[in-house]
Amino acid sequence: xxxxxxxxxxxxxxxxxxxxxxxxxxxxxxxxxxxxxxxxxxxxxxxxxxxxxxxxxxxxxxxxxxxxxxxxxxxxxxxxxxxxxxxxxxxxxxxxxxxxxxxxxxxxxxxxxxxxxxxxxxxxxxxxxxxxxxxxxxxxxxxxxxxxxxxxxxxxxxxxxxxxxxxxxxxxxxxxxxxxxxxxxxxxxxxxxxxxxxxxxxxxxxxxxxxxxxxxxxxxxxxxxxxxxxxxxxxxxxxxxxxxxxxxxxxxxxxxxxxxxxxxxxxxxxxxxxxxxxxxxxxxxxxxxxxxxxxxxxxxxxxxxxxxxxxxxxxxxxxxxxxxxxxxxxxxxxxxxxxxxxxxxxxxxxxxxxxxxxxxxxxxxxxxxxxxxxxxxxxxxxx
Numbered sequence: 001x002x003x004x005x006x007x008x009x010x011x012x013x014x015x016x017x018x019x020x021x022x023x024x025x026x027x028x029x030x031x032x033x034x035x036x037x038x039x040x041x042x043x044x045x046x047x048x049x050x051x052x053x054x055x056x057x058x059x060x061x062x063x064x065x066x067x068x069x070x071x072x073x074x075x076x077x078x079x080x081x082x083x084x085x086x087x088x089x090x091x092x093x094x095x096x097x098x099x100x101x102x103x104x105x106x107x108x109x110x111x112x113x114x115x116x117x118x119x120x121x122x123x124x125x126x127x128x129x130x131x132x133x134x135x136x137x138x139x140x141x142x143x144x145x146x147x148x149x150x151x152x153x154x155x156x157x158x159x160x161x162x163x164x165x166x167x168x169x170x171x172x173x174x175x176x177x178x179x180x181x182x183x184x185x186x187x188x189x190x191x192x193x194x195x196x197x198x199x200x201x202x203x204x205x206x207x208x209x210x211x212x213x214x215x216x217x218x219x220x221x222x223x224x225x226x227x228x229x230x231x232x233x234x235x236x237x238x239x240x241x242x243x244x245x246x247x248x249x250x251x252x253x254x255x256x257x258x259x260x261x262x263x264x265x266x267x268x269x270x271x272x273x274x275x276x277x278x279x280x281x282x283x284x285x286x287x288x289x290x291x292x293x294x295x296x297x298x299x300x301x302x303x304x305x306x307x308x309x310x311x312x313x314x315x316x317x318x319x320x321x322x323x324x325x326x327x328x329x330x331x332x333x334x335x336x337x338x339x340x341x342x343x344x345x346x347x348x349x350x351x352x353x354x355x356x357x358x359x360x361x362x363x364x365x366x367x368x369x370x371x372x373x374x375x376x377x378x379x380x381x382x383x
Contacts, residue, residue, distance in 0.1 A: 007089075007098055007099060007303035007304070008034040008037075008038075008088060008089075008098075008101075008103060008105075008303060009034065009037055009038060009089075009303065009304065010088065010089025010090075010303040010304060011037075011043065011087035011088045011089050011090065011105060012087070012089050012090050014042075014043050014087055015043075015044070016075060016085050016087060016106075017068060017071045017072055017075060018043045018044050018047060018071075019043055019087050019105060019106050020066070020071040020074055020075060020085070020106060021047055021065060021066045021067070021068060021070075021071045022036070022043055022046055022047055022050075022065075022066075022105075023105050023106050024066035024070065024071065024074070024207060025047075025050065025063060025064065025065045025066050026063040026064045026065075027054065027063050027361065027362050027363070027364050028050070028063075028362070029102075029368075030102045030103060030104050030105055030205075031101065031102050031368050032358070032361045032362065032368075033046075033105045034105065035354065035357070035358055035361070036049075036050060036053075036358065038354075039354055039355065039358055047065055050063060050065060050362060051063055051065060053358055053359055053362050054359070054362035054363050055363075056321065056359045056363075057358075057359030057360050057361075057362055057363030057365060058359075058363050058365065059362070059363040059364065063362055074207060074208045077182075077208045077209070078108055078181065078208050081110070081181065081182050081208070082110060083108050083109060083110040083181045083182075084108070084109050084110075084113075085106060085107070085108060085109075086106075086107045086108075086109055086113070087105065087106060087107075088103055088104070088105050088106075088303065089303040092109070092113040092114075092116065092117075093107065093116065094107075094116035094203075094227040095116060095117055095227075096121065096226065096227050096228065096229070096295070097116075097223065097226045097227040098303055099226075099252075100222070100226040100252050101372060102222060102226075102368070103226065104205040104223065106205065107203055107204070107205055108180075108181040108203070108204045108205070108206075108208065109181075109201060109202070109203050110181055110197050110201070110202045110203075111196065111197050111198075111199075111200055111201030111202055112172075112199075112200065112201050113201065115151055115172050115174055115200060115201050116174075116201070116227070118151050118172075119294075119295045120149055120150040120151060120229070120292075120295075121150070121151050121153055121174070121227060121228040121229060122145055122150050122151070122152055122153065122228055122229060122230060122231070122232065122288060122292070123152075123153045123154065123224045123225060123227075123228040123230065123231035123232065123245065123249070124138060124141070124142060124152050124153070124154050124160070124161075124164040124231070124232045124234065125154060125155060125160060125161060125164075125221070125224060125231060125232075125233055125234075125236075125241075125242040125245045125246075126138060126159060126160025126161070126164075126233055126234035126235045126236055126242050127159050127160055127234075127235040127236055127237065127240060127242070127267045128157050128158040128159040128160075128161075129158075129159060129267070130158075130159035130160045130163070130234070130235050130267065131235065131265070131267065134159070134160060134163075134234055134235040134259075134261075134267070135159065135160065135162075135163040136163070137234060137259065138160045138163040138164045138167065138234050139163040139164065139166055139167035140167060141164070141167065141232070141234070141282070141284075141285055141288075142163070142164045142165070142166075142167030142168040142173070143167040143168065143170075143171075144284070144285035145168065145171075145285045145288065145289070146167070146168045146170060146171025146172065146173075147171065148285060148289055149171075150171075150285075150288075150289070151168070151171070151172045151173065151174060152164050152165070152167070152168035152171075152172075152173045152174070153173070153174040153175075153176065153224055153227060153228050154173070154174075154175065154176070154224065155175065155176050155177070155178070155217075155220055155221070155224060156175040156176070156177050156185070156189055156192070156193065156196075156202075157186070158186055158188075158189075159235075160234050160235060160242075162189060162192065165192060165196060165200075166192065168200075169195055169196070169199060169200070170199075172199065172200050173196055173199075173200040174196075174200055174201045174202075174203065174227075175193070175196050175200070175201070175202045175203070176203050176204070176220050176223045176224050176227075177202060177203070177204045177206075177220065178204075178206065178212055178213075178216040178217045178219065178220035179204065179206050179210050179211055179212040179213075179216065180204060180206050180207055180208045180209045180210035180211070181202060181203075181204045181206075181208060182208060182209060183209070183210065183211060183212065185212040203223070205219065205223065217241055218241070218244055221241055221242075221244045221245040221248060222245075222248045224245055224248075225245050225246075225248035225249040225251075225252055225254060226248065226252055226254075228249075228254065229254060229255060229292050229293060229294075229295060230249065230254050230255030230256065230257060230288065230292050230293065231245055231246055231249040231254065231255070231256055231257065232257040232258070232259070232282055232288060233245070233246055233256070233257065233258045233259070233270070233271050233274060233279070234258075234259045234271070234282075235259070235261060235265075235267040235268060235271060236267065236268075236269075236270030236271050236274075237266050237267055237269055237270050238266075238269045238270050238273060239270075240270050242270060243270045243273075243274070246258075246274055246279070254293070255280065255291065255292055255293050256274060256278075256279040256280070257279060257280045257281070257282045257287070257288055257291075258271040258272075258274040258275050258279040258280070258281065258282065259271055259281075259282045259283075260272060260275060260281055316351075316352060316355055320352065321352075321355065321356065321359075324346075324348050324352045324353070324355070324356050325356050325359070327346040327347060327348060328342065328346050328348065328353060328356045328357070330345075330346070331345035331346045332366075332374070332375070332376050333375065333376060334375055334376050334378050335375060336369040336373035336374065336375045337373055337374060337375065338372065338373055339353070339372055339373075339374065342374070357374065360376075364377065365377055
């Protein structure tokens, strides 16, 4: 984790209905959400300004803002289900998750939120089509970590995830799911879901009632990596989602562990690759406990309340914006570029660049990449 990382503005005191409206609006993801809040000065102001900002980016039709009625329906359904809504920076929000740039603004939680303030959270992921030995190892590893006071965080998927949760039920386990908090996937884990809800915690950033989709699982993986001190990978192919989780952990400055496996087994090619690239080898829980970076050594600072002021929402005049758009479009490309490099190449001020990037994001012309990089979105849906 970079020591220069500045947490996003805290949403403490924000109306949860407003926060739900903004995050459920068209073209608004976690990073765009916080860029809007920083630029506009508040969530409420962002709801007012976002449609016009999207039109300034060249979109013929302004983005659709989720209605208050829709947000209220979702909020009430969450409460009726026995879950709760947590906003970024509020008490109970996973502490370590606050210190990644793409932290979820809104989380839905079922279970015991006190687990999120625990200082010893470890991610554990691996193959869905895991071997019997891999599952037994994951279950024992999670059990041994629990006996040593650690909480296992995984994704409730088949295979390694399921084994990790079962091994840590007694000590506390956290399941991050890629669908609505009320949905269970895979369906055969329904009983396990209920056990975790009773003794641990289940967490989702997806809308209530949302069905599982392949596009939502990378986001689920970033949460596993972001809320833990480190992630252990047990059996993973070269193109598995588990390697995506490990990459996120690296990006966030967290520890990565891997269990070595036979080169004859494709399920071990990914873990062996991680070891070649510098991941720490795991044979027992002691390997994780001895090498895990303590939370106290991470450069963490509490998120601050945003400055709500009229000056925060002041837009540059149209002529200035037009010149800034031209300069930035020359500097941007389909290849991811660091923001500092864009500032240098375009000659813009940070405020002007933020204004134009927000226009492009909301218009669907820009996409964010890991490491704080941005690129023009290519494809028929981008324009």
